[in-house]
Amino acid sequence: GENVEQHPSTLSVQEGDSAVIKCTYSDSASNYFPWYKQELGKRPQLIIDIRSNVGEKKDQRIAVTLNKTAKHFSLHITETQPEDSAVYFCAASKGYSSASKIIFGSGTRLSIRP
Amino acid sequence: NAGVTQTPKFQVLKTGQSMTLQCAQDMNHEYMSWYRQDPGMGLRLIHYSVGAGITDQGEVPNGYNVSRSTTEDFPLRLLSAAPSQTSVYFCASSPLSGMSNQPQHFGDGTRLSIL
Numbered sequence: 001g002e003n004v005e006q007h008p009s010t011l012s013v014q015e016g017d018s019a020v021i022k023c024t025y026s027d028s029a030s031n032y033f034p035w036y037k038q039e040l041g042k043r044p045q046l047i048i049d050i051r052s053n054v055g056e057k058k059d060q061r062i063a064v065t066l067n068k069t070a071k072h073f074s075l076h077i078t079e080t081q082p083e084d085s086a087v088y089f090c091a092a093s094k095g096y097s098s099a100s101k102i103i104f105g106s107g108t109r110l111s112i113r114p
Numbered sequence: 115n116a117g118v119t120q121t122p123k124f125q126v127l128k129t130g131q132s133m134t135l136q137c138a139q140d141m142n143h144e145y146m147s148w149y150r151q152d153p154g155m156g157l158r159l160i161h162y163s164v165g166a167g168i169t170d171q172g173e174v175p176n177g178y179n180v181s182r183s184t185t186e187d188f189p190l191r192l193l194s195a196a197p198s199q200t201s202v203y204f205c206a207s208s209p210l211s212g213m214s215n216q217p218q219h220f221g222d223g224t225r226l227s228i229l
Contacts, residue, residue, distance in 0.1 A: 034217055042222075043221065044220050046218070091157075102162075104159070
């Protein structure tokens with residue numbers, strides 16, 4: 001079955017610098033790759049997602065890149081701010097019907113240093 | 115529009131007790147799922163469903179049962195609680211369209227402690 005590995009498990013960056021979180025997946029049929037942000041004691045919330053028919057997607061300070069050949073995708077946060085401190089999860093799924101289960105990585109705790 | 119509603123928010127059980135965690139969504143989503151979240155292990159999929167009458171196992175299904183009699187509800191049952199099931203449980207739902215999943219909407223979670 002699908003396996004998603006996420007690195008690093010913890011990341012500390014200076015405010016204003018960039019942060020990069022990387023994930024690899026095992027099932028080459030996976031076609032949907034969302035990223036979720038979870039603040040302490042809160043529910044996970046989607047911040048950006050990408051599908052296998054594109055290589056990059058950007059939304060303001062957040063971008064995601066996908067390399068289907070290498071089976072890895074990355075989250076890039078530029079100009080980091082204190083409110084970016086949270087746990088970030090990547091996930092992968094291969095879509096429709098009975099194959100649609102969504103598997104998550106183990107998470108990255110991002111801390112922004114003032 | 116309430117989204118995904120989980121009850122209860124907190125629960126303490128004794129080993130061997132049974133209970134049902136409730137999950138309901140009002141968005142007419144086909145896909146619903148249950149995750150458990152433990153420190154350092156992320157969100158692990160317990161069971162999922164792609165529609166009423168259809169359920170399937172995730173990564174860690176042992177000790178849990180589910181059913182999907184309606185589109186709206188997806189309860190998770192612990193038949194005989196064990197301390198290893200102490201965790202935070204999240205229910206999530208999303209629409210299914212085309213050949214790809216859609217973003218999931220999560221409930222607020224149920225914090226479960228087994229003594």
